[in-house]
Amino acid sequence: MNDFIIRTEELEEDQLKELYVESEDDKKILKSLKSQSPVLLVGSRGMGKSFLFKISQMQLLDNFEKDRIFPVFLTFRSASLVQTGNNVQFELWMLNKICTVIIRELKKYGLISSVKWNFGNVTSEESPYGNSIKILMEKNKEFENSWKNPGKIIDTMAVPTIDELMDIIEDICVELNIKRMVIYIDEAAHVFIPEQQRQFFSIFREIRSSYVKCNAAVYPGVTCYGDIFEPMHDAVTINLTRDLREENYVSNMKEMVLRQIKDSETTKNLIRNGENFSVLAYAASGNPRLLLRSVEKVGNFKTNSVMAVFREFYREEIWSEQSLLAEKYPSNSKFIDWGRTFIETVVLPEIKNKNDRALENNKASSVYFWIHRNSPQVIKESLRILEYTGIIKLQATGIKATNSEIGNRYEVNLGCLFALENAPLSVGINIVNNLSLKRMSEFGANSKAYETLIKKIPKFTEPDMTECLKFQLAKSIDVLEISEWQKGKLRELNINTLGELIVSKESDLMRAYQIGKVRSRQMKNAAFAAVFEYLFG
Template identity: 25%
Template structure:
């Protein structure tokens, strides 16, 4: 991992989202394991696939690698489409009668524009495709700027697009087309999710197959969409108890991070492994912690040590919790479920601390809480939100005696930060790694929902529905369209617009960076950051250079769009 002492890293070294990396950067900075090759075979092969994992688990990396791999091998024509900005269309669903039709045209138009680009990389682009792609590009720009025309200039359908796909690719052997949908089925608009999966199901033929990245826990499929039948699930999330896990993460660090000779000597394997187990199988979090403990984000002169590593782990634990807390803004009707989820986190951690504190020295610690089944619909929803944020990982159910239990693996960074592993007040990096690299479910804490949350927890898991704007009457049900008292048409607030107005404290930033923004700029909302032209205000802050300015902007974009 030794690099030239005088070489400063490029900004892209710190880019956390793979969709912004080139083919050369991806191949230089990623390592391929047997598991990775199996996933890529499924993404480049025939048949519909859903690549599932929480934020930062590597879904975009796999899709981009599949895209570049197919371009190089020419075994099929890959079409990479990113739908991250789908939430920008959400306000239309509250105002325009043609919102669903416009969303459908936007989804299909993005495929056409990306197809035009992909065919251009492999040969001549048919004139009819060029013309349609120009029209589609204009529509995309208008829709995302919320300036869409009353009547869409296109009238695409999945059936017509399939037919045209086969015509446009007739001269490109072997005629097979792989559609790679990133940030698909946006988690925070149920209308968009249903429409997307209708399209996904219809875009299927002997020549065309779809692959889409989705989230665990919060992605809603149409009633007719059956997992396993309509699409095979492919898990992106690495397991920290995999025998090859630490080797893989060390290789990622070696390829990605520029380290001078002095830092190389200080960055012992134990600290790399410590960040690896704390990341809980999420490569983005691993790189973020390493760059923070090395002080690489602004090319400072920090030498890594256990104190800096603990700070990085604590910041990552908090940023992961922030993702969960932000769901109260992104899914306002589930605000009370999020409050119950915060209590559940605390109780799971306390249960693990109590269990691990009582383990004899030398015995394996656990990060798994087993909740007695049946798990109610209310608790299932809370756990799904925790899984989306990456705070827990759903393992298989087990049976013990007369009871069955559903197992949940707790995020390692949180357990380390909360000192819940029974390793003493300031355990060494080696002790923490040893405690968290054994079999994840070799032992477990068994609890009932009532023990963790109280017997009345279901009464607190109710939808928080906005009342009638005219008379203040509470809504009778989530599906109600008219007020039972005055007959006024009921409206939901726009999630997208609420997210733009959210305070910058909602972003996963360290206290130091937040204080710098609040003290030295007029920026107070997420929208203010997105409107900061060329990041001029951000870069005027002390300790915020080009890397951190780009990172803060990315956090704002991810908060709103992903």
């Protein structure tokens, strides 16, 4: 059995290079990421946003001596833990985080070992051994532990203002002959805390000069940009999608899988059953993580095994994950539950019926549906969550439908559509080969399908996330996607909840049997990555 790696944070640099399968679209994206213009890389979970950020970072480092463009990669995945006394403090946490990572990266590559630098009230001269970075790191910990005492005001004297940060970056670039810094921000802000997102994009907009630019990885639908930031004018927006109709789609997806397969027998089975693999590739709708997860389950790629994937993964598991969000975020549960019901019982059956008739008569098939632009806000919020999870994808905006009405066209996950078929292998290929953008199921501004959600939530309001976070951190470590061995070791140390795990240290983990310094760090990284992925949904 192959144990596929599906998260970028689990991969070392050599593995990233080994697993990277370059496409023409990827080349264009990487070029934009390294250019002078800020980029928003938009994609649902598992599409490869973090992976491309890392590849871009490595390429810049490989060419640093020649191009003098210095990359800095950081993540704001711990944003949900910041529960300080006022909104300004969240902005200061972000600035502090950026400062910390810039210093660490410059020191890591030996660029400031003997250069004076000054971040706010923290300078290199305070400690000839470079320990002054600990001041900023400790401040990060204070912010990220603020969930234990919500409302507490944190002393931020050591944190520079955004104007100071811009001046500092310029001084460092001039001093070190750096042409430009490129800051890659992954997990920009918690997707279910709109206020944090608005504050993030306010800062994102300001960190821009001839010496620095930011790129941010964001999710579709659920990202709130605020009133100040305008995606069309303040950044280059790139939607990370893979066109099913593109000539090399299947071969690129196949290469991604082959590079992770470790045994020759599985490789032979995949090649021998190439058409079955093609259906799985299309079912993933361009999402590498979905494809790897389905291939992990399929085994020998024979027809019965592939059919089992559609029955178990695309009919059950993928929907269970959607519904799990309702348990994580009860204040959003009505949106999440209605979205599942709408797609599963209304949209998919209607598209299937259209395809059945179309394929019988050699006409064009569909995986699309259309929503009127004047549909109620609560409906749009529900659809945005479906975009985030990858159940649907916004295919185009401002599309004319019947009677020249204007709305948005969405694409459903093909695996969920194929799973409705008795013979998904043959029917699936026919659907893909006959796709037409003009064929779509339409839902008007006052569709009857909306009524159940509108009755439950007449008006959309943003939820209070403080209580929601407390609810999440009280949950058992059983909800995490880590090994049973790791869970057992955590329980040995009486670490039973997400909250207890968040505050644990590497030294705590080393107290468990057979856990040394190296393994404790690996274990902590894996566990923390699992916690933050769970909190992010």
